[in-house]
Amino acid sequence: MQTVSENACFGGVQGVYSHASEACGCDMTFGLYLPPAAKDGPVPVLWYLSGLTCTHENAMTKAAAQGFAAEAGMAVVFPDTSPRGADVADDDAYDLGKGAGFYVNATQEPWAPHFRMWDYVSTELPALLGTEFAVDLGRQAITGHSMGGHGALTLAMAHPGRFASVSAFAPIANPMQSDWGRKQLSAYLGDDESTWAKHDATVQMEAVGFDGPLLVDQGGSDQFLYLLKPEALAQAMAARRQDGVFRMQKGYDHSYFFVATFIPDHIAFHANALGL
Amino acid sequence: MQTVSENACFGGVQGVYSHASEACGCDMTFGLYLPPAAKDGPVPVLWYLSGLTCTHENAMTKAAAQGFAAEAGMAVVFPDTSPRGADVADDDAYDLGKGAGFYVNATQEPWAPHFRMWDYVSTELPALLGTEFAVDLGRQAITGHSMGGHGALTLAMAHPGRFASVSAFAPIANPMQSDWGRKQLSAYLGDDESTWAKHDATVQMEAVGFDGPLLVDQGGSDQFLYLLKPEALAQAMAARRQDGVFRMQKGYDHSYFFVATFIPDHIAFHANALGL
Numbered sequence: 001m002q003t004v005s006e007n008a009c010f011g012g013v014q015g016v017y018s019h020a021s022e023a024c025g026c027d028m029t030f031g032l033y034l035p036p037a038a039k040d041g042p043v044p045v046l047w048y049l050s051g052l053t054c055t056h057e058n059a060m061t062k063a064a065a066q067g068f069a070a071e072a073g074m075a076v077v078f079p080d081t082s083p084r085g086a087d088v089a090d091d092d093a094y095d096l097g098k099g100a101g102f103y104v105n106a107t108q109e110p111w112a113p114h115f116r117m118w119d120y121v122s123t124e125l126p127a128l129l130g131t132e133f134a135v136d137l138g139r140q141a142i143t144g145h146s147m148g149g150h151g152a153l154t155l156a157m158a159h160p161g162r163f164a165s166v167s168a169f170a171p172i173a174n175p176m177q178s179d180w181g182r183k184q185l186s187a188y189l190g191d192d193e194s195t196w197a198k199h200d201a202t203v204q205m206e207a208v209g210f211d212g213p214l215l216v217d218q219g220g221s222d223q224f225l226y227l228l229k230p231e232a233l234a235q236a237m238a239a240r241r242q243d244g245v246f247r248m249q250k251g252y253d254h255s256y257f258f259v260a261t262f263i264p265d266h267i268a269f270h271a272n273a274l275g276l
Numbered sequence: 277m278q279t280v281s282e283n284a285c286f287g288g289v290q291g292v293y294s295h296a297s298e299a300c301g302c303d304m305t306f307g308l309y310l311p312p313a314a315k316d317g318p319v320p321v322l323w324y325l326s327g328l329t330c331t332h333e334n335a336m337t338k339a340a341a342q343g344f345a346a347e348a349g350m351a352v353v354f355p356d357t358s359p360r361g362a363d364v365a366d367d368d369a370y371d372l373g374k375g376a377g378f379y380v381n382a383t384q385e386p387w388a389p390h391f392r393m394w395d396y397v398s399t400e401l402p403a404l405l406g407t408e409f410a411v412d413l414g415r416q417a418i419t420g421h422s423m424g425g426h427g428a429l430t431l432a433m434a435h436p437g438r439f440a441s442v443s444a445f446a447p448i449a450n451p452m453q454s455d456w457g458r459k460q461l462s463a464y465l466g467d468d469e470s471t472w473a474k475h476d477a478t479v480q481m482e483a484v485g486f487d488g489p490l491l492v493d494q495g496g497s498d499q500f501l502y503l504l505k506p507e508a509l510a511q512a513m514a515a516r517r518q519d520g521v522f523r524m525q526k527g528y529d530h531s532y533f534f535v536a537t538f539i540p541d542h543i544a545f546h547a548n549a550l551g552l
Binding site: 007008009010011014042063066067124164219249251252253255256257258260261264 | 327
């Protein structure tokens with residue numbers, strides 16, 4: 001693992017690191033914010049999964065999470081959204097290939113050799129964090145924005161017992177019924193839709209739900225509402241009697257100004273679930 | 277004036293606007309955050325002047341000022357750092373020409389026709405804000421980062437009675453004695469150094485000081501300390517008995533992670549001076 005940069009931030013350290021990823025078969029870069037409390041021992045960790053076109057950097061510089069994480073005493077990890085490098089397959093569209101990993105393990109060509117973000121985020125990167133940094137893998141929570149909200153919800157429901165809480169900002173909530181989903185799941189996983197179900201938050205909410213508290217914020221003026229399909233997730237949450245809150249935030253769009261506005265609430269929500 | 281974008285943010289609006297600038301002889305773009313309180317009438321306004329290579333956008337997306345401004349009930353304006361456009365002179369160096377206006381009125385060729393950021397920030401843009409938005413020009417404060425800290429300090433001292441308070445993050449504190457200063461002041465203003473003095477915060481602190489409270493934060497691990505020369509300003513502040521605080525922040529560098537860490541303190545400082 002190499003240190004790309006480390007900046008003092010709210011008494012802790014905002015770092016950027018790179019490492020050779022076995023899951024993705026390429027070098028991967030991630031951001032990690034360690035709060036001041038990490039100097040005294042391992043701290044709980046919040047995963048922040050980013051959306052289409054993002055790298056590890058967008059949320060790290062625009063979501064304004066660090067001050068609240070410092071106060072709460074939790075680390076925040078910002079993974080990249082896809083494999084990277086000259087020999088990694090790509091597509092001209094912004095919503096397929098690099099920057100659009102969709103948090104799945106691809107089984108189809110040309111994606112299968114590198115696009116294994118599910119394994120990367122759920123297995124390889126946690127192990128690395130536990131080895132290299134003062135983070136307590138016994139206390140994890142997860143959030144994300146848009147495609148990252150999709151990733152957070154599906155990973156949380158697939159790993160009962162791992163995450164104390166899950167939240168999402170404007171998640172792609174029902175990808176099997178959306179052009180943000182059908183195109184990518186078909187390309188990465190093939191035409192057998194039974195393999196897609198694990199990667200649809202609404203389907204998983206209907207099937208299993210989440211074993212802890214859940215918070216979803218959705219902007220009421222989000223320009224991508226027709227692709228996100230929050231109504232499907234809201235319905236499924238209510239039908240399951242999921243411990244959770246779905247908030248439609250009037251006037252907010254899909255931008256990081258929306259994320260930054262509500263990140264204090266999300267950090268406080270996860271801090272509470274993590275016993276901080 | 278044209279609206280480039282408006283995003284809901286902390287109950288208010290983060291807008292970006294463009295207009296034909298008479299001072300700069302080109303179209304200029306600026307960001308303006310209006311807090312929720314602006315719906316009920318004019319609010320005080322904090323100027324945030326940005327540093328070398330920045331546009332109106334950097335601080336707007338990375339400084340995390342909006343939440344604290346919303347709470348305090350103040351607007352924040354984010355001007356660009358230079359004139360823009362194909363017919364505006366430029367230089368290959370990052371620290372001269374576009375993105376490096378240094379908040380002066382250039383008198384030398386090829387800069388004189390457009391590089392009039394002093395007039396733009398001190399006269400033209402305030403008038404536009406007062407006409408177009410719910411801001412109270414009777415209650416202004418000013419801050420900035422690096423070259424913008426230089427601009428904030430020199431503008432504040434040159435306009436007694438206008439700003440209730442001034443603050444700066446890692447300002448270029450003594451440009452007449454720095455390679456971040458001598459090169460630009462010479463290019464924009466010519467070789468007569470008597471014309472430079474108005475644009476050196478340390479010289480102005482020695483000459484006149486500021487008629488209100490002043491706050492300076494400087495990172496102790498700033499990679500540009502040798503160019504910023506904070507020791508000159510600290511000495512001048514103390515020698516004048518300036519109402520003010522100079523804080524050396526151990527371990528912090530020159531990045532926006534430093535700015536974001538201390539922006540809550542700066543907003544609170546200005547809110548107090550503005551009677552909020």
